[in-house]
Amino acid sequence: MTSTSTDFDAEVVVIGAGVVGLAVAARLARDRSVLVLERHEGIARETSSHNSGVVHAGIYYETGSLKHRLCLEGNSALKAWCDDRGVPLARTGKLIVALAEEERDGLDAVYRQATANDVPGIERISRAAARELEPAVPIVEAILSPSTGVVDAFAYARSFEAEAHAQGALFAYRHELRGVERMPGGFVLHAVDLDGAEATLRCAALVNAAGLRAHEVAALLGYPLDGGTCEAGADTVEVPMLRQRINVGRYYDIVNTSVARSVTRPIYPLPDHRAGGLGLHLTVDTEGGAHLGPSMEWVEGEFALDYRNDDTWRDAFLQAGRRFLPALASDDLAPGQVGYRPKLQRPDEGLVDFLIWHDRGYVHLGGIESPGLTASIPLAREVAEGLR
Ligand SMILES: Cc1cc2nc3c(=O)[nH]c(=O)nc-3n(C[C@H](O)[C@H](O)[C@H](O)COP(=O)(O)OP(=O)(O)OC[C@H]3O[C@@H](n4cnc5c(N)ncnc54)[C@H](O)[C@@H]3O)c2cc1C
Numbered sequence: 447m448t449s450t451s452t453d454f455d456a457e458v459v460v461i462g463a464g465v466v467g468l469a470v471a472a473r474l475a476r477d478r479s480v481l482v483l484e485r486h487e488g489i490a491r492e493t494s495s496h497n498s499g500v501v502h503a504g505i506y507y508e509t510g511s512l513k514h515r516l517c518l519e520g521n522s523a524l525k526a527w528c529d530d531r532g533v534p535l536a537r538t539g540k541l542i543v544a545l546a547e548e549e550r551d552g553l554d555a556v557y558r559q560a561t562a563n564d565v566p567g568i569e570r571i572s573r574a575a576a577r578e579l580e581p582a583v584p585i586v587e588a589i590l591s592p593s594t595g596v597v598d599a600f601a602y603a604r605s606f607e608a609e610a611h612a613q614g615a616l617f618a619y620r621h622e623l624r625g626v627e628r629m630p631g632g633f634v635l636h637a638v639d640l641d642g643a644e645a646t647l648r649c650a651a652l653v654n655a656a657g658l659r660a661h662e663v664a665a666l667l668g669y670p671l672d673g674g675t676c677e678a679g680a681d682t683v684e685v686p687m688l689r690q691r692i693n694v695g696r697y698y699d700i701v702n703t704s705v706a707r708s709v710t711r712p713i714y715p716l717p718d719h720r721a722g723g724l725g726l727h728l729t730v731d732t733e734g735g736a737h738l739g740p741s742m743e744w745v746e747g748e749f750a751l752d753y754r755n756d757d758t759w760r761d762a763f764l765q766a767g768r769r770f771l772p773a774l775a776s777d778d779l780a781p782g783q784v785g786y787r788p789k790l791q792r793p794d795e796g797l798v799d800f801l802i803w804h805d806r807g808y809v810h811l812g813g814i815e816s817p818g819l820t821a822s823i824p825l826a827r828e829v830a831e832g833l834r
Contacts, residue, residue: 456481456616458833459635459649461623461663464494465599466814467655468606469826474653474833475613481647482615483637485622490603493657494819496753496785498729498740500540500712501525501595502817505560505568506724512800514563516821516828521593523823528597531605534732538711540594541576544586545715545769552716557589567592582708583728583770594712598732599819606822621645626652626666632807651807651833658751658788660812664688667808683805688812690788693722695740696755697782698763705771705778706736713770718742719797722787724816726763728770737782738767744793745786755781787815800825804832 456479460467463484471482486492501524507513528535544550553570560568569590571579576588607617618637625636632650639645656663661671668676671689675682700706715725722742729737741759760779767774790813791798801812802825809829818825 454479454632454649455647456649458651458653459483459633459647460653460655462655462657463489463607463617463619464492464655464657465490465603465606465819465822466494466657466811466825467653468603468610469822470653470655470829471615472606472609472613473826473830475610475615480610480613480615481649482610482617483621483623483635483647484617484619487619487640489607490600492751493785493788494603495600496783497599497816497819498712498727498737499596499599499731499819500729501535501597502820503540503560503565503568503591503593504563504817505542505556505565505589505591506717506719507559507563507797508799509559509562512802512828513797513817513821516800516824517817518563518565519824520817520821521595524597524602524820525595527605527823528602533601533605534598536596536730536732538594538596538730539590539592540712540714541580541585542589542591542714542716543576543583544588545584547586549716550587553587553589556716560589560591565591565593580709580711580713583713584772596712596730596732597819602819602822618645623656623663623666626663628667628806651809653809653811653829655811655814657814658690658692658786660788660810660814661688661690664810678806685805686801686803686812687790688801688810690790690813691792692745692749693787693789694743694745695723695785695787696743696759697737697739697784698755698760698767698779699782700736700738700767700774700778701780702775702778705774707734708771709736715769720794722789722791722793726766728767738763738770738779739782740785751786753784755784757781789813789815802828802832807833809833
């Protein structure tokens with residue numbers, strides 16, 4: 447039996463109402479019926495609201511990689527979107543700093559990559575010029591990235607939800623996807639709501655924007671998570687590595703407002719890609735707050751999301767923070783947010799690219815860690831183009 451569009455509850459179901467799933471829904475709803483399935487009570491309860499909110503410029507990533515291309519494109523697309531919709535955005539620029547003489551060589555490597563990546567306006571600046579920009583920080587030398595900014599990540603996600611609604615997309619919050627079967631021309635989805643009620647849905651295309659659980663959703667379709675092949679009728683499908691590892695990033699807030707206001711833009715140390723991030727940095731937000739973080743810590747085996755933070759890491763953050771702000775006092779800090787990075791990278795491996803994988807109406811978005819917030823609009827475009 448062949449299916450017709452009337453067999454479907456929606457042409458496309460998007461799993462996950464994080465910033466990426468919402469951007470995808472807003473894009474696809476222009477010319478298709480779209481339904482977003484989200485296990486929480488509302489949008490952006492996970493990674494999309496627990497991050498640095500930095501609008502990255504495309505500095506660090508391998509030239510030509512998705513992270514590079516989509517970050518560069520996403521930087522200007524995000525700014526234009528925020529300007530149009532009144533989403534809080536600060537055009538702060540950013541400094542990557544050497545805080546000791548021996549770190550200058552590390553700056554060379556970052557600058558070479560940024561130049562190869564055609565990052566707009568990227569500039570190496572002297573100690574004097576850097577200290578004029580950020581007098582509170584004992585900078586030895588720096589790279590200035592004028593196109594970096596800071597966005598209110600939750601408001602940005604909400605603007606996609608509003609756009610998707612306006613385009614006619616439907617939202618099923620409090621519904622977790624628990625099972626998927628392929629049917630002729632599409633998929634049958636089994637979801638359970640927070641009260642335990644079961645629901646079944648049919649769709650022609652399925653977009654997996656489940657963030658930290660993207661590989662669990664792929665497992666529901668029977669894909670081998672460590673890559674390999676699977677049968678598709680008479681054909682064989684090559685499956686990439688889908689299994690994600692999780693790396694936790696904690697923040698501490700600078701609660702002394704005069705200290706917080708002594709910095710005006712994100713200030714990053716040299717990156718430590720193998721440890722799982724860009725290095726514990728100093729960020730500002732769109733409301734004048736300042737934060738230290740995120741730390742980098744691999745999670746082994748099973749994990750439960752726990753967004754609480756406490757005093758356990760105060761001394762470690764104080765030491766790290768004093769490299770940027772030597773007069774920082776313990777009382778200037780309070781435990782801040784916690785974020786979880788979904789990574790295709792293994793501990794001690796270098797950067798691994800985003801994964802956008804299409805298989806017969808299924809789209810898998812894997813390893814959507816930083817700069818996924820920045821790249822959300824072009825990620826959505828890639829998904830839409832692949833579904834044409
Ligand atoms: C510490 C940290 C700092 C970061 N800093 C930056 C930054 O400065 N700039 C930047 O560009 N990026 C940054 N990022 C990356 C950015 O936050 C993410 O790339 C982005 O938020 C990913 O969005 P998402 O929609 O893919 O995932 P998520 O926001 O995690 O959304 C996935 C959604 O899927 C839902 N879901 C999962 N499974 C199911 C299921 N079975 N059924 C129904 N729903 C399901 C979840 O509940 C969740 O709401 C950072 C990330 C971290 C962790």
